[in-house]
Amino acid sequence: MLLQLILILFGFALLIGGANMLVAGSSQIAARIGLPDRVIGLTVVAVGTAMPELVVSVVSAVDGHADMAFGNVAGSCMANLLLILGMSAIITPLGLSRRTQRFEIPLSVAAVGLLMLFSNMGESLNAVEGAVLLACFVAFIAHAVITGLREGDSGREDLDPEQQLDPHELEDEDADADEPRGPLVSLALILVGIAFLKIGADYVVNNSVDLATGLGISERIIGITVIALGTCLPELVTSVVAAFRGNTDIAVGNVVGSNITNVLMVMGVPALFSPIAYDASYNFDFALLAIFSIVLVGFAFVGTKHTMTRREGVAFVFLYVVYIVLSMMM
Numbered sequence: 001m002l003l004q005l006i007l008i009l010f011g012f013a014l015l016i017g018g019a020n021m022l023v024a025g026s027s028q029i030a031a032r033i034g035l036p037d038r039v040i041g042l043t044v045v046a047v048g049t050a051m052p053e054l055v056v057s058v059v060s061a062v063d064g065h066a067d068m069a070f071g072n073v074a075g076s077c078m079a080n081l082l083l084i085l086g087m088s089a090i091i092t093p094l095g096l097s098r099r100t101q102r103f104e105i106p107l108s109v110a111a112v113g114l115l116m117l118f119s120n121m122g123e124s125l126n127a128v129e130g131a132v133l134l135a136c137f138v139a140f141i142a143h144a145v146i147t148g149l150r151e152g153d154s155g156r157e158d159l160d161p162e163q164q165l166d167p168h169e170l171e172d173e174d175a176d177a178d179e180p181r182g183p184l185v186s187l188a189l190i191l192v193g194i195a196f197l198k199i200g201a202d203y204v205v206n207n208s209v210d211l212a213t214g215l216g217i218s219e220r221i222i223g224i225t226v227i228a229l230g231t232c233l234p235e236l237v238t239s240v241v242a243a244f245r246g247n248t249d250i251a252v253g254n255v256v257g258s259n260i261t262n263v264l265m266v267m268g269v270p271a272l273f274s275p276i277a278y279d280a281s282y283n284f285d286f287a288l289l290a291i292f293s294i295v296l297v298g299f300a301f302v303g304t305k306h307t308m309t310r311r312e313g314v315a316f317v318f319l320y321v322v323y324i325v326l327s328m329m330m
Contacts, residue, residue: 009155011207012233014200018193019237022048023250025189032183039148040250043141043257049234050195050261052201054269056231060223061270066124066277071223073266074285076232077112077259080226081292082320084236086329088243088251089313095248096306099147101297104256107140111263116286120279137264144257164168177310197234205230224285224327232258281330288323292316 030040053076060068060262114136118129208226217226235258242250271277299308 004210007203007207011203014196014203015233015237016241018196018200019234019241021189021193021196022234022238023232023241023245023247025193026250027247028186029190032186034149034202036148036249039144039253043144043202044190047141047257047261047265049197049238049254050258050266051194051198052205052234053262053266055198055202056205056227057266058270058273060269061274061276062188064274065219067219067279068223068227069267069270069276070119070278070282071220072227072231072290073262074282075224075228076235077234077262077289077293078323079228079320080230080235080258080262081289081296082098082316082323084232084239085252085255085296085308086313086316086320087236088239088248088255089308089316090153091240091243092246094243094252094308094309094313096252096296096299096308097249098306100252100256101306104253104260104265105293105297108256108259108263110294111136111260112286112293115263115267116283120280120283124277125267125271126275127272130268133264133268133271137261137268140260140264164323201231201234202253204233206227210234220279220281221328225324259293284330285327292319 026040026044029044030036053072054214056072057069060072085094111133115125115133116131119125121129205227208230209222213222235254239251239254242248242254267276296308299312
């Protein structure tokens with residue numbers, strides 16, 4: 001018991017260090033090649049921080065633990081949207097770009113709908129359906145990169161003027177954060193950061209699962225709670241660090257991109273290896289995920305100048321707590 005707790009704490013330390021490296025390296029690359037921070041969050045950061053979910057889902061599917069695979073994705077997406085985005089908004093109000101409202105969030109809802117359609121068509125998610133999900137994911141990444149390069153330097157031109165960050169708001173950022181780095185250094189930061197995130201998530205998840213299993217908790221609950229929270233810790237730390245640094249584009253893009261990645265890639269890849277049996281009870285989780293995503297878009301039009309406020313962030317965190325309590329009662 002004591003050893004497991006120590007390893008979990010060690011995993012947290014790796015997650016925090018890895019998230020700092022990932023955000024720093026991604027921001028440098030964004031500035032160097034002209035790719036907006038929002039797009040970096042949607043692609044490099046989102047895919048990198050989704051690796052723990054991918055590994056867990058592949059292993060779960062191959063080992064015949066379908067409940068853990070679906071629970072991992074459902075729980076991680078809900079934690080990303082409600083807990084992580086809510087905590088980030090509490091730290092600093094999050095500007096929602098028009099593109100995020102009109103394209104990326106609706107796409108995340110459509111991805112959830114497609115996963116639900118495929119899963120309910122039969123008793124499992126098969127290889128063909130997994131390939132379709134992956135094809136959609138590749139198209140999303142390609143579109144995000146191409147569009148981002150066309151947008152130009154900052155990628156913030158589609159925000160309202162009120163949303164623009166005051167440079168003085170970033171004075172608390174580390175002194176060396178704005179110093180230019182060579183491309184190899186930035187790439188090294190990203191790669192080492194992703195490695196730390198993956199190793200740290202393994203320590204947290206594996207030891208948390210051992211503790212939870214000893215208490216006789218079902219695979220579904222383990223997937224939605226322990227596994228989901230463990231594997232989404234990289235997204236949590238990355239978005240929180242980005243919010244503290246004032247990089248709201250990365251904070252929002254990381255959450256939205258991670259959810260799209262979780263649904264399309266994290267469920268698509270394991271389906272190629274083995275059909276993943278689907279329990280209809282997950283329709284409740286995915287339906288809630290779609291509803292709360294639509295609510296997020298609604299925040300942009302309720303007198304907040306296309307911004308998710310601290311009050312709305314508190315509401316999202318509260319809804320996440322309610323969701324976990326209801327899930328454990330089901």
